[in-house]
Amino acid sequence: MVPDTEKKRIVIKIGSSSLxxxxxxxxxxxxxxxxxxxxxxxxxxxxxxxxxxxxxxxxYRRLGCLSRPSSxxxxxxxxxxxxxxxxxxxxxxxxxxxxxxxxxLITRSDFSDENRYNNARNTINVLLERGIIPIVNENxxxxxxxxxxxxxxxxxxxxxxxxxxxxxxxxxxxxxLYDDNPSDNPDAELITQVQEITPxxxxxxxxxxxxxxxxxxxSKIDAFKIAMASGISSFLGKAxxxxxxYKAAHNEAVGTYFSSDxxxxxxxxxxxxxxxxxxxxxxxxxxxxxxxxxxxxxESLQPENVHSVKGDFDExxxxxxxxxxxxxxxxxVVNYSSETFKQIKESESKDLxxxxxxxxxxxxxxxxxxxxxPIGV
Ligand code: ADP
Numbered sequence: 395m396v397p398d399t400e401k402k403r404i405v406i407k408i409g410s411s412s413l414x415x416x417x418x419x420x421x422x423x424x425x426x427x428x429x430x431x432x433x434x435x436x437x438x439x440x441x442x443x444x445x446x447x448x449x450x451x452x453x454y455r456r457l458g459c460l461s462r463p464s465s466x467x468x469x470x471x472x473x474x475x476x477x478x479x480x481x482x483x484x485x486x487x488x489x490x491x492x493x494x495x496x497x498x499l500i501t502r503s504d505f506s507d508e509n510r511y512n513n514a515r516n517t518i519n520v521l522l523e524r525g526i527i528p529i530v531n532e533n534x535x536x537x538x539x540x541x542x543x544x545x546x547x548x549x550x551x552x553x554x555x556x557x558x559x560x561x562x563x564x565x566x567x568x569x570x571l572y573d574d575n576p577s578d579n580p581d582a583e584l585i586t587q588v589q590e591i592t593p594x595x596x597x598x599x600x601x602x603x604x605x606x607x608x609x610x611x612x613s614k615i616d617a618f619k620i621a622m623a624s625g626i627s628s629f630l631g632k633a634x635x636x637x638x639x640y641k642a643a644h645n646e647a648v649g650t651y652f653s654s655d656x657x658x659x660x661x662x663x664x665x666x667x668x669x670x671x672x673x674x675x676x677x678x679x680x681x682x683x684x685x686x687x688x689x690x691x692x693e694s695l696q697p698e699n700v701h702s703v704k705g706d707f708d709e710x711x712x713x714x715x716x717x718x719x720x721x722x723x724x725x726x727v728v729n730y731s732s733e734t735f736k737q738i739k740e741s742e743s744k745d746l747x748x749x750x751x752x753x754x755x756x757x758x759x760x761x762x763x764x765x766x767x768p769i770g771v
Contacts, residue, residue: 402560403441403522404643406432407550407617410447411567412633418462420452420480424633428565429487431639432527436493440643441522443557444495444529445550446484452476473534484529494526499533505552505671515556515663522557545610548670551617555624555666562621563642564614565633570650571611573598588652591619618652620670625660628652661760668725669760672712676705676732678753679716680723689715689724689761694752703735715754715762724762726754 408428415421432442450469453476454462463469481497488495498518504510521528530553532546547564554562572582575598588595599611614630621628629642631649641647661669680689684699695715707713709731715724729751730738738749 400560401439401441402643403443403557404435404561404563405443405445405550405554405557405559406563406565406639407445407546408447408565408633409545409547409567410451412565413446413448414451418451419455420448420476420483422483425483426487428633428639429484429491431637433488433491433493434640435643436491436525436527441525442527443518443522443553443559444484444527445546445553446480446529446531447546448480449473449477449531449534452480452483470535477531477534480531481529488527496521496526496528498528498530500530500549500553501533501537505556505667506673508667508672511556511667511671518553518557545613547613547617548620551620551624551626551628552666552670554621554626554628555663555670558663559626561643562617562626562628563639564617564628564630565638566614566630567632567634568630569632569635569648570630571595571598571614575600575611584648585650586648588618588650591615591622591652620666622652622654623661623669624666625654627654662757664757665760668712668727668758672725674714674725675711676703676707676713677716678703678713678726678728678735679718681718685717685723689759692756692759692761694756695726695754695759697730697735697738697749697751697753698746700735700738700753702739703732705732707732709734713754715759722762725760727758728754 413420413424432444435442450462450472453474454472456475457468457472459468459472463472477499481495485495500514504514518528530549532549550564551562568576569584571585571588573585574582576582596615599615618628629647629649629651631638631642631647635648638647642649645651679701680695680699681701684695687693688695688699701718707728709729711728712725713728714722715726717723730753738746
């Protein structure tokens with residue numbers, strides 16, 4: 395890999411295990427190491443956004459807990475104390491190097507609303523362009539467990555897509571992606587380069603819903619899929635390795651690089667929103683020939699090609715596009731409500747002329763076959 399000397403926009407995600415001591419509290423030393431490395435990149439003129447966990451770790455002692463709490467309300471209460479302390483620590487450290495940090499808390503519903511999603515982009519762009527280091531975290535104090543982004547991994551990839559980052563660096567407690575879980579298999583080998591997330595790569599990360607299905611390597615693979623589909627190259631490496639961030643940004647680090655250059659995957663920002671953030675409100679069902687000639691060919695879907703619809707949705711909603719077997723083949727923004735689709739179905743062919751608009755424009759359509767990421771990850 396060629397060393398990289400370009401000025402870049404870089405999103406760095408660090409997990410709480412890489413920021414805490416053995417007792418589960420925030421480690422000042424680990425925080426300082428990260429900040430020093432970010433400062434090195436800033437001094438070179440790069441734009442850096444941090445996605446940092448650690449609010450629970452920073453707050454549980456002041457809540458009166460002797461160890462990291464396990465119940466959701468206690469974790470959220472600890473995060474409510476810790477988030478401010480965490481940002482204060484980051485802020486103090488960055489200021490001592492002459493840089494300003496800012497805090498952005500996000501919930502998944504912020505991203506499912508297209509206006510709020512676009513607004514987040516505008517805010518973050520202003521911060522990055524003015525040399526500030528935005529520190530993003532999930533709004534842990536209010537987000538319900540089942541609505542979480544998954545230990546910030548997928549949040550970091552979505553944020554990288556949102557701000558059109560050049561690189562996503564995910565720091566963990568492990569050297570990179572191995573061909574088997576290294577905690578079970580001592581002979582597992584590091585994979586240094588991933589061109590495409592194949593079923594084999596998915597398999598080494600463990601099944602979704604398994605013990606490693608929350609956080610762990612599973613959510614990292616989902617994050618890398620999102621980044622790759624968004625045209626962003628990524629890196630996974632060990633947070634404690636010396637100069638890891640600096641070297642990763644210059645393509646010189648030991649770890650796993652995920653390339654972005656699978657041409658078909660370059661979703662534009664609207665398509666990224668549809669694919670990874672929107673949350674579909676209903677289903678549009680099409681037959682096999684429409685799947686082939688329209689969805690896979692990325693043509694606009696016409697109203698007469700819609701076989702049927704399921705659910706109640708308004709014009710402008712995001713829907714899943716299913717084949718007759720119920721298999722998801724795409725996602726798109728509809729130009730008609732579910733009611734209008736039903737009226738179209740009942741209309742005589744001479745009356746169809748009034749429905750001139752496509753059911754889904756090609757620009758508003760994401761063919762699921764090219765990404766195959768479960769929606770809402
Ligand atoms: P973090 O807290 O840094 O986000 P996690 O603990 O969630 O990190 O995930 C990293 C862990 O995933 C590793 O320590 C390792 O035990 C586990 N893991 C499972 N499968 C693999 C694999 N194929 N390659 C590397 N790590 C794996």
